[in-house]
Amino acid sequence: MTASRIAEAEGTDCLRIFLAAMTELVGRTEDEDCLLREGKPLLAALVARDDWLPAAAATPDSQHYQQHLLHCDPLERFSVVSFVWGPGQATPIHDHGVWGLVGMLRGAESCRNYVWHEGSLAPVGSHLLRAGQVLSLSPRHGDLHAVANAHSDRTSISVHVYGANIGAVARSVFDPATGARKPFVSGYANSDIPNIWDRSEAVRRG
Amino acid sequence: MTASRIAEAEGTDCLRIFLAAMTELVGRTEDEDCLLREGKPLLAALVARDDWLPAAAATPDSQHYQQHLLHCDPLERFSVVSFVWGPGQATPIHDHGVWGLVGMLRGAESCRNYVWHEGSLAPVGSHLLRAGQVLSLSPRHGDLHAVANAHSDRTSISVHVYGANIGAVARSVFDPATGARKPFVSGYANSDIPNIWDRSEAVRRG
Numbered sequence: 219m220t221a222s223r224i225a226e227a228e229g230t231d232c233l234r235i236f237l238a239a240m241t242e243l244v245g246r247t248e249d250e251d252c253l254l255r256e257g258k259p260l261l262a263a264l265v266a267r268d269d270w271l272p273a274a275a276a277t278p279d280s281q282h283y284q285q286h287l288l289h290c291d292p293l294e295r296f297s298v299v300s301f302v303w304g305p306g307q308a309t310p311i312h313d314h315g316v317w318g319l320v321g322m323l324r325g326a327e328s329c330r331n332y333v334w335h336e337g338s339l340a341p342v343g344s345h346l347l348r349a350g351q352v353l354s355l356s357p358r359h360g361d362l363h364a365v366a367n368a369h370s371d372r373t374s375i376s377v378h379v380y381g382a383n384i385g386a387v388a389r390s391v392f393d394p395a396t397g398a399r400k401p402f403v404s405g406y407a408n409s410d411i412p413n414i415w416d417r418s419e420a421v422r423r424g
Numbered sequence: 425m426t427a428s429r430i431a432e433a434e435g436t437d438c439l440r441i442f443l444a445a446m447t448e449l450v451g452r453t454e455d456e457d458c459l460l461r462e463g464k465p466l467l468a469a470l471v472a473r474d475d476w477l478p479a480a481a482a483t484p485d486s487q488h489y490q491q492h493l494l495h496c497d498p499l500e501r502f503s504v505v506s507f508v509w510g511p512g513q514a515t516p517i518h519d520h521g522v523w524g525l526v527g528m529l530r531g532a533e534s535c536r537n538y539v540w541h542e543g544s545l546a547p548v549g550s551h552l553l554r555a556g557q558v559l560s561l562s563p564r565h566g567d568l569h570a571v572a573n574a575h576s577d578r579t580s581i582s583v584h585v586y587g588a589n590i591g592a593v594a595r596s597v598f599d600p601a602t603g604a605r606k607p608f609v610s611g612y613a614n615s616d617i618p619n620i621w622d623r624s625e626a627v628r629r630g
């Protein structure tokens with residue numbers, strides 16, 4: 219079982235095992251239900267522990283939430299980001315356009331879901347995502363939400379997997395009062411990705 | 425043809441197209457001859473132009489040649505590095521253990537090949553690799569060589585593709601006089617990899 223290998227790995231090894239398993243998965247199927255069903259326990263194993271995220275990908279900004287790229291599949295079949303919330307930071311209502319898995323690594327976030335109702339955006343419930351929990355998103359089932367750090371006094375961090383190079387997806391944000399749509403392409407906060415592939419010390423130790 | 429897409433792409437796009445094509449290739453075959461045969465024209469297209477290597481991966485060190493990781497496949501089926509030579513820098517005689525493609529991006533390097541002969545290492549010819557040229561390596565055909573910057577007054581850079589996470593491969597270096605073997609695991613010079621996946625500006629421009 220890959221999930222138990224992720225659970226038992228040393229430090230950053232768990233992220234490498236996770237990325238290997240995701241790469242194997244997207245090479246085997248394009249079926250969204252299968253990707254979400256098989257990806258979810260992998261991400262759950264990854265966010266069940268909080269000893270592996272490189273410090274550079276865990277740093278909040280004083281003004282805005284930060285989306286750090288951890289890995290992009292070269293065929294853009296999936297990407298993995300850390301989402302770092304400073305105290306009280308929040309997103310507007312937004313869509314995703316592709317499947318997603320959100321795993322809470324540290325702290326908590328509150329999510330409010332929306333649907334279109336008679337030309338307006340209507341809230342349809344909200345929930346708290348706590349450390350260790352994972353939720354899935356699909357445009358087929360409605361993927362409009364607004365998310366916020368549930369804490370006003372500390373950083374929260376979630377790890378997201380999306381079915382594309384998410385920073386380059388043409389998406390939308392919405393005005394809650396009018397439903398007006400604005401184009402949104404997130405990009406990434408980081409111009410450098412932590413090099414998690416240098417396993418040379420472990421190989422030298424044998 | 426992917427090679428012509430690499431040739432015609434804008435700036436760093438050519439590296440993304442190359443990595444996508446290599447990912448597709450290792451997903452399709454494990455046959456070494458096929459990997460080398462199909463990989464070679466892709467790398468040739470990439471090193472036919474010198475407008476795409478991120479500056480951080482093109483910086484020499486004053487003392488030693490530098491191997492910068494540009495991309496590691498999460499299943500470790502291949503990795504791509506830039507090899508940056510300061511003036512006059514050189515490697516010892518070494519092996520690789522996996523297939524490799526070496527493409528000369530900037531400047532030139534001189535390669536001297538070796539074979540085992542009656543318990544000693546014997547040189548079997550040397551050649552110059554000039555900008556735009558690509559050579560292939562295979563342990564099946566003998567892969568012992570010593571390489572040096574062909575220039576004593578400037579930086580040279582080659583781009584290498586290997587059939588593994590090359591920084592973590594247990595390899596060997598050899599004493600040319602005695603043939604004595606020493607274990608060698610290269611690691612990587614860089615703790616951060618340039619994030620080449622932020623295509624958001626281009627998507628916003630439409």
Ligand SMILES: [Fe+3]
Nearest residue numbers: 312314363365
């Ligand atoms: Fe979201």
Ligand SMILES: [Fe+3]
Nearest residue numbers: 518520569571
């Ligand atoms: Fe070599």
Ligand SMILES: [Mg+2]
Nearest residue numbers: 409410616617
């Ligand atoms: Mg850096």
